[in-house]
Structures are given as C-alpha cells and as structure tokens.
Amino acid sequence: MKRPRLSANQIPLAATAGIALLLYGAAAVRYPAFRHGGVLLGQFVDNGFLGIAALGMTFVILSGGIDLSVGSVIAFVGVLSAKLLAAGWPPAAVIALCLLLGTAFGAGMGALINLFELPPFLVTLAGMFLARGLALVVSTESIAITHPWYQAVAEWRFKPSAAAFLAMFVVSVYLAHYTRFGRNVYALGGNRQSALLMGLPCRATEVGVYAYGGFCAALAGVVATLYFASGDATRGVGLELDAIAAVVIGGTLLTGGVGYVAGTLVGVLILGTIQTAITFEGTLNSWWTKIAIGGLLLAFILLQRWLQRRAGRAARRTVALSAQATPPTVPMARGPGRLRPGPTRPPG
Amino acid sequence: MSDRRPVSKLVWPALALATVLAFNALSSPGFFHVELRDGHLFGTLINILNRAAPVMLVSLGMTLVLATRGVDLSVGAVMAIAGAVAADLVVWGAGLPGVVAAARGAALVAGLFNGLLVARFDIQPIVATLILMVAGRGVAQLLTGGQIVTFENRAFEFIGGGFWLGLPFPVMLTGLTLGGLAALSGCSALRLFIEAVGGNATASRGAGVPVARVKLAVYGLSGVCAGVAGLIATSDIKGADANNAGLYLELDAILAAVIGGTSLNGGRFSLIGALLGALVIQAVTTTILTRNVPAELTLVVKALVVVVVFLLQSEPFRRRLAGRGGGGR
Numbered sequence: 001m002k003r004p005r006l007s008a009n010q011i012p013l014a015a016t017a018g019i020a021l022l023l024y025g026a027a028a029v030r031y032p033a034f035r036h037g038g039v040l041l042g043q044f045v046d047n048g049f050l051g052i053a054a055l056g057m058t059f060v061i062l063s064g065g066i067d068l069s070v071g072s073v074i075a076f077v078g079v080l081s082a083k084l085l086a087a088g089w090p091p092a093a094v095i096a097l098c099l100l101l102g103t104a105f106g107a108g109m110g111a112l113i114n115l116f117e118l119p120p121f122l123v124t125l126a127g128m129f130l131a132r133g134l135a136l137v138v139s140t141e142s143i144a145i146t147h148p149w150y151q152a153v154a155e156w157r158f159k160p161s162a163a164a165f166l167a168m169f170v171v172s173v174y175l176a177h178y179t180r181f182g183r184n185v186y187a188l189g190g191n192r193q194s195a196l197l198m199g200l201p202c203r204a205t206e207v208g209v210y211a212y213g214g215f216c217a218a219l220a221g222v223v224a225t226l227y228f229a230s231g232d233a234t235r236g237v238g239l240e241l242d243a244i245a246a247v248v249i250g251g252t253l254l255t256g257g258v259g260y261v262a263g264t265l266v267g268v269l270i271l272g273t274i275q276t277a278i279t280f281e282g283t284l285n286s287w288w289t290k291i292a293i294g295g296l297l298l299a300f301i302l303l304q305r306w307l308q309r310r311a312g313r314a315a316r317r318t319v320a321l322s323a324q325a326t327p328p329t330v331p332m333a334r335g336p337g338r339l340r341p342g343p344t345r346p347p348g
Numbered sequence: 349m350s351d352r353r354p355v356s357k358l359v360w361p362a363l364a365l366a367t368v369l370a371f372n373a374l375s376s377p378g379f380f381h382v383e384l385r386d387g388h389l390f391g392t393l394i395n396i397l398n399r400a401a402p403v404m405l406v407s408l409g410m411t412l413v414l415a416t417r418g419v420d421l422s423v424g425a426v427m428a429i430a431g432a433v434a435a436d437l438v439v440w441g442a443g444l445p446g447v448v449a450a451a452r453g454a455a456l457v458a459g460l461f462n463g464l465l466v467a468r469f470d471i472q473p474i475v476a477t478l479i480l481m482v483a484g485r486g487v488a489q490l491l492t493g494g495q496i497v498t499f500e501n502r503a504f505e506f507i508g509g510g511f512w513l514g515l516p517f518p519v520m521l522t523g524l525t526l527g528g529l530a531a532l533s534g535c536s537a538l539r540l541f542i543e544a545v546g547g548n549a550t551a552s553r554g555a556g557v558p559v560a561r562v563k564l565a566v567y568g569l570s571g572v573c574a575g576v577a578g579l580i581a582t583s584d585i586k587g588a589d590a591n592n593a594g595l596y597l598e599l600d601a602i603l604a605a606v607i608g609g610t611s612l613n614g615g616r617f618s619l620i621g622a623l624l625g626a627l628v629i630q631a632v633t634t635t636i637l638t639r640n641v642p643a644e645l646t647l648v649v650k651a652l653v654v655v656v657v658f659l660l661q662s663e664p665f666r667r668r669l670a671g672r673g674g675g676g677r
Contacts, residue, residue: 122658123655126658301479302471
C-alpha cells in the first residue's frame, strides 16, 4: 500500500532531476564554459533570492494555498532598508525590522485567508499591491546603499546570497520533513476536511505557513538588497511567477499535500540553467526564458495531472479488488483497531 | 439580503459609484461639467468613462469566467499579445479589418488555450491561466522583437482615440461588447448554463449541461474581450509595449466583477454590475490623481479597497459583523 503511492509521488521529482541533469549536460556540451564549477556556484549566488522566496512558496503551495505577494515584499524590503540605512540605522536593526515586518505581513494575510475563508490568491494579490504601493511610497527612485558593512559583506568569499539560500534550504527541509508543523502542512494541503476532523491545528498551521512565506520573502529581500547594493521599488516584478514555476517544476502539486522541498532546489537550478544558457547563446533573447519557463510549467502540470488520474484509477481498482477479495467482516473487525493509534489521535 | 433579484445586486455598486462622484462634486466644482466641442463630448466624467474602457471590457469577460467558478489571470498577457499582433500588422501595412480580425483571432486562440486546459485537462483555473500569464508576455515580446513597436496610422488610432456619436470610441466599443454579451447570454440558454456550471459542475453534467463546452466558451470570450482591450491600449499609445500593456489589469478586472455583485464562488453574475465596478475603480483612481495625492498611493488605496470589498463578500465576516451588531439588524 505504501510503496506504490510513494513512487507515484516521487515520479515528478525524478522527472525534475532528470531534466536538470539533461539540461546541464546539454549546456555543458554546447558551451564548454558550463563545465566550470563556478557556473554552478554562480547559480546559487544569482538565484539566491529567488530560491529563498521559492522555499517559502513551497510551504504555502504544500498547504494548498498560493502567495503572489513575494516579489512586492522583496521590493518593499529593499527600499525600506536603503532608506533606513541612509537615515543612520545600524544594519542589524534594519535587517531584524525587515524580517519582522515580512513575517507579520505574511501572518496577517494568512489570518485573513483562514478567519474569513477568502481565496488565498485574492488576499495575496491584494498583499502584492499593498507591498508594491508601500515600496513606491517609501521611494519611487532607486536608492544606492553606501553603508560600509553592506559593502564588506558583499565582498565575502562565500557570497551571502548562496549562503542564505543553502541555510534556508536546510531549515526548510528540517521544517517540512522532521517537525510536527511540517506534517500538519502536508495534512492541511492533502485534505483540509480530514485535517480539521483529525483535530489538527489548521488555523495555526495556515497562519504559520503564510508567516513563514512572508519571512522567506523578507529574507529574500534582504539578500537581494545585499546582492544589488541598492533598494528599488520596481524590483521583483513577476518574481512570484518564477517562484511558483520553480516549485511546480520541482514536483510539488499545486493542489497541495504532495511534494518535496528538495524538488524546489532543483526547480530553481533548472530555471537558473535555462537563464544562463540563453545568456550564453547570445543570439536568443531574454523573452525565450519566459516562453521556456511557461512551456516547462505546462509540461509539468500536464504530467502531474496524468499521474493524479492514474493514481485515482489505481486506487479505485485497489478498492474494488479488495472489496471483492475480502469478506466484509474482516475490514469491519480490523477497521477500528487500526484507526485508534493512528490518525484519530495525532500527537499533541 | 435574501432578495437575489438582479436589480437589488446593482444597488451596492451604484451606491458606491454615487458616493465617489458626490464626494468629487462637493470638493471640486466643475466635476460634472460636460461640454460639446466640435461634436465631441469633453469633461471629467467622459474622461473616467474613456479611461475605464479597457478594465470594463476585460471585466466583462472575467465576469463570465468567475461565474463558472474559474478565474483568468492571463488577461494582461493576452492584451499584450493582441497589441503586439496589431502593431506588427499595422507596421507591415495591413488594412484595418485585417488587423482587428487578426488581433482578436490571436486573443481568441489564447483564450481557447486556457479553456482547453481548464475544461479538457481539468486543471485548476488559477494554474492553467498562470501558464499563459508567464509565457504570454514572452510571446508578445517575441512578436515585437523586444521593442516598443510604434506606428502612425490614422485609421487604427481611431480605435483608441476616436469619437463616435460624440462619445470616445472605446466607450462605444465597450457598449457594443456589453450588448453583444448580454444578447448572447440573454437570448440563449448560455446564461443558465454558465450559472449552472458555476453553481455545481457535477450536478450540471448530470443534468445534461455541456460543461466542458461552456467553460471553453467563457475562456474564449474572456480572451476576445482582453484582445479588444489590447487593441484599445495599443491604439491609445500608438505602440505595442509587450512589458507593460495590461500589467496588473487582472486584479482590477476581478475587483470590478466582485464589486458588481458577481460571486467568487460562482453561480451568479452581473455584466452591468461589472461595468459599474470598473467605473467605481476608475473614479477612485481619478479622484486620487486629481487631488494631488502622490500617484504611488493609488496602489495602497486599491489594495485596501480590495480587502474591504472581499471581506464584505465573505460569509464568516458577515456572520461576525451581524453577531456583534445584532441589535442594529
């Protein structure tokens, strides 16, 4: 029972990994410079903030929601940091304030979604407007950052962008697969009704998911501010779509409940490889990136759909077979006994 | 609130519009002043109508999509595609009918692509239309070669800047589209089918409603509406800007439809309500802009309005409100 379901869930992840290797191999054959390790490391540096935002998005999508506000939050954090630093705030206070604001922003959206049963995409779309508007209110022009600490950090040997991405990756894997919160997120995305009936803390989980998404977006904003050494209110337009694309290409189902954080890492690397390859090609223009991402997205969604349908058919077949094969008394006798220690009494 | 006749649904958006207009009339004299110059009507009111035309058009299509419990996030990208096709053909030297037909055809194909994903492959509408939202701007940039394609063409510029019977042509186009859609849904069973699909798709299928074809039709219509809006935008700035045409218009269109009384949970819709909703949004925007408030605040105000409007639509929020103010009701 457990083995076939697990492998069905892993097919998208396997497909993602296969495509990543194929893409990288093809790029390495075509452009010798791709074989240089620096290109791979560069992907972590250049896509650090996209990656961090995508990690937060993974949780939101796993819980069955969506967060369209990440790009705007990144822009808001950028201009706010630049403005506060120019006003003489110490960097640590600025970063702490930004992370706090981002988390509170996410938690607020999560509370609206949960308390008033509003569709997540609408609430976060409003959040996207609010954050972008606030960013423009802070400053309509790009502000350069001249603070010595920021300049020193940018010259570190291990780039803060890549370091933060990898650190957040480890934190996210731990959170998703080794904590009660992570289990609850999967349960909520898998079937909300069941999660509620099981007595899981759905409200706290949903608010927590968006708070984590907001935290990740704010951290992505801090990283982007370090990376560009400036704050710009128009930064990150459309970044939410790249983040969602990375999550979906990483094998996470948009209906929630199924997916791996590791897939998102691979998804971000695939997007990065496409971008780098198109830059290397030179004759291809930047819009091919968008078309390629859209095409990949389409392919993956159709693949997921096909797998879901197959799994649904297989499940129906199993049910029909077991109904035929086993006498009705057996499942009745076994039913309550098996249920008790399992899902009816979640730990805590 | 139990009265669900279409008339009563229109009271709220009409009231909202009246409030915004009254506020303007009180604070800035001459707001309602409309004059006839060279047979054309001029004035702030006409200006609001004209500026609201693209949102009104897109929100008409969006209303039909929302009524089937769907959503179309790709409208902005479809506008960009239609604009790019039109600009390319105008520069190439095609005649006006050909340009318009080609642009609307491209928009129809884009809409049907969405519809196919939703109806045939059973993909969630947000996800299905997200694909085109990402890739559509890429396609539009491909068509324009990454440039802003500009042109000088009097016939084509009429679509966005011309006057017909004293009114700006975009307003007339919106009226014609409304008439067409109203006739289509009023004189056939389409309205019933759309509301049935939005109310309960499974039950509708059981009752013999061609659910897949209805969905395909509404996404196709939404695409065409976005295409016409794209023609207006392109003609208005005399160029196709693949990056910025219709950017963020999807939220305005959804907001307009919801203000107009269309339920996000599907099953009921009002085309005229959507137009009123679009006018409310544009009136608020114009109010902000004419009051010397920094333009950046428009986004913040809009976001707050969105939250308030959606909260008012939310059943738990209404219950809570009714529970607290129980004595009043």
